Amino acid sequence: MSERSDLLSARGLVKRFRSRSLLRGGQTTIALDAVDLDVHPGEVVALIGESGSGKTTLGKVVTRLTGLDEGQVLFEGEDLFAVDRGELRERRRSFQMVFQNQTANLHPKMSVREMLDESLRLHRPGLGEGERRQHADELLDRVGLLPRADQRPASLSGGEKRRAGLARILATKPKLIVADEPTSGLDAAIKLQIIDLLKQLKGEKLTYLLISHDLGLVRRIADRVLVMLKGRIIEEVPAPLLGQTRFHHPYTGRLMRAADLARDRRRPPRERRDPPRVTRPDEAEARGGCVYSPDCALAERLGILSRCRRERPPAQVVGESHWIACFGAPSELAEEDE
Amino acid sequence: MGDSRLRVGLYLSGTVVGLVLLLGVIAPFVPYDPADAVDYDQLLQAPGMGHIFGTDGQGRDVAMRLLKGTEAFFLPGLMAAALATVFGALCGAVSGYAGGWLRGGVLGTMQLIDTLPRLVFIILVCTILNPSIYLIAFVAAVLFVPSIATVIRRRVEALGSEDYILAHVAHGFRPVRILLYHILWLQCRPLLIRQATYVFGYVLFVEVALSYLGDYGVQEPDPSWGNMVAQARGLRGVSAWPWAVPAVAIVVTIAGFLAFGNLLARADEEEVR
Incomplete structure (x- = not known):
């Protein structure tokens, strides 16, 4: 990893949510727990993990849409949390976010064309009216929405809304797109359209941070996959290896099996020793240890459970650009998958 | 559903609003000397040729006073x-x-x-x-x-x-x-x-109330819808026109503005769906 070529570089991100209750005192949830993240120009980095693992929070933090408790986010070498508001607005055109909620990317009272025109007016102030219109048409054509240009979001389908949101984002010529679940809630055919579009844009030198638990999407377009659990990144794996290697974090292994089971209905659900998927045992010794340890069959089998609960496992390299935060790595892991 | 009813209501109330706006705009340009308008030969005329809403207790044209009365609340x-x-x-x-x-x-x-x-x-x-x-x-x-x-x-x-x-x-x-x-x-x-339409209606209401109560509104002989009603109070049983015309005008105008605002807002809301 050469520091210079990083588009986005985040170090030691910590984000806590506090719920305040007058009578019982506040409760703190740790959404991000010392997360490091690097994104190089032109690559697609995928964040996978179950709901509540902190994927969306991470996406919002690196675009400064929410505050940060500790750590530093560098975008093109510049500290994102140090720039003032005016500068931040300027920078925003370089990193755009596609929101998970498909209606969230669009204003309900504006047509697609109006929205694009407004974006171009903001981000490309040099263009004249005719140029803007031409440009908007090009963008609409790129996402295949030209015939629906004068519609408002309410009369667009889910896939069309996604594409409209994407067109708007492309109007800023962003360097980084944070895409939060770009295919959730879409049926298979529309999903494929979106995947193709994302793929095509990837060919045009766009960089993505892709937040998704759709492993099909991740396998198709990601270069690198980061697995998140309970606010920590517990594995980094090259996308082609995802599900193809035996060296996975036990949690990743479970994610893969869950996905395969969901996809392949013919396979009868075999007896598995998957324990209930809650961390508890006191939040893995108040998070001093591995957050997967209470659910981890491997740790039990290897007899290292007490260590897993007390110590946070460091990253262990198990292959090229492939590491796992697990005390069981690497040799013993092979045994986990039967 | 309800679309055509909304449109009819919008046209009806829109006509009232449009008419009041028209009267309000032209009123300042119509020459009128309230003192000069008194004509004791034409007291309490019924509506007809020359006086479409008749005349009041001093022989003044009710329609003219209605028109000039808009100046009191329009702007x-x-x-x-x-x-x-x-x-x-x-x-x-x-x-x-x-x-x-x-x-x-x-x-x-x-x-x-x-x-x-x-x-x-x-x-x-x-x-x-x-x-x-x-x-x-x-x-x-x-x-x-x-x-x-x-x-x-x-x-x-x-x-x-x-x-x-x-x-x-x-x-x-x-x-x-x-x-x-x-x-x-x-x-x-x-x-x-x-x-906005509510506030407009309210100002008309305040003007009417003040003029009707008498001490603070528009003072005779200048016309306002409120003092027209107040002045014709004594004519009950003699002639209805001098008070009925401004009274109806007040009610129709306020109702028209409120309805127009409401329906226009609804049309604006519904456009999205």
Whole structure:
């Protein structure tokens, strides 16, 4: 990893949510727990993990849409949390976010064309009216929405809304797109359209941070996959290896099996020793240890459970650009998958 | 569904509003000397040729006085509606968006104004200052700012937590633009239309009330819809026209404006679906 070529570089991100209750005192949830993240120009980095693992929070933090408790986010070498508001607005055109909620990317009272025109007016102030219109048409054509240009979001389908949101984002010529679940809630055919579009844009030198638990999407377009659990990144794996290697974090292994089971209905659900998927045992010794340890069959089998609960496992390299935060790595892991 | 009924209502109330606007605009250009209009040969004429609404107890043309009577509330009403709407929207937007002392200050001021009973306060102002209708309209506008601001503030607060507003921030729009254009103009317009027509109707009501009560409104011989009714009070049983015409005009105008505002707002809301 050469520091210079990083588009986005985040170090030691910590984000806590506090719920305040007058009578019982506040409760703190740790959404991000010392997360490091690097994104190089032109690559697609995928964040996978179950709901509540902190994927969306991470996406919002690196675009400064929410505050940060500790750590530093560098975008093109510049500290994102140090720039003032005016500068931040300027920078925003370089990193755009596609929101998970498909209606969230669009204003309900504006047509697609109006929205694009407004974006171009903001981000490309040099263009004249005719140029803007031409440009908007090009963008609409790129996402295949030209015939629906004068519609408002309410009369667009889910896939069309996604594409409209994407067109708007492309109007800023962003360097980084944070895409939060770009295919959730879409049926298979529309999903494929979106995947193709994302793929095509990837060919045009766009960089993505892709937040998704759709492993099909991740396998198709990601270069690198980061697995998140309970606010920590517990594995980094090259996308082609995802599900193809035996060296996975036990949690990743479970994610893969869950996905395969969901996809392949013919396979009868075999007896598995998957324990209930809650961390508890006191939040893995108040998070001093591995957050997967209470659910981890491997740790039990290897007899290292007490260590897993007390110590946070460091990253262990198990292959090229492939590491796992697990005390069981690497040799013993092979045994986990039967 | 209900679409055609909405349209009919919109046309009907729109006609009333249009007519009042037309009268209000041309009235100042019609020469009229109220003292000169007295004609004792034409007392209490029934409607007919030359006097379409008849004449009053002093032989003055009721239609003419009705027309000139619009001057008493037309411009003040427009002014008050504009002021109340603009300031109400701004105060609502500021208190809905900003935090800290600014929000607290605006909210406190709004609550303070809101405790004043409107008509009583206006009459109080009149007894102290004996002001022009413009000042009265201004006071009315100020009294309406809190209720408009509250409606807008709630809307701004609700929209502020919507994802698409966050998406607009993420897209790089200035907060001022998001607040004024994306929230106020695009999302609160129906609310503002409703409130504006309401304030206009209220100014007409205040003018009528003051003129009818007599001490602070438009003074004879100058006409206003309120003093026309007041003056014709004694004619009950003799002739209905001098008081019925302005009374109906008052009711139809206020109802027309309220209905128009309401229906226009609904049309504006429904356009999206």
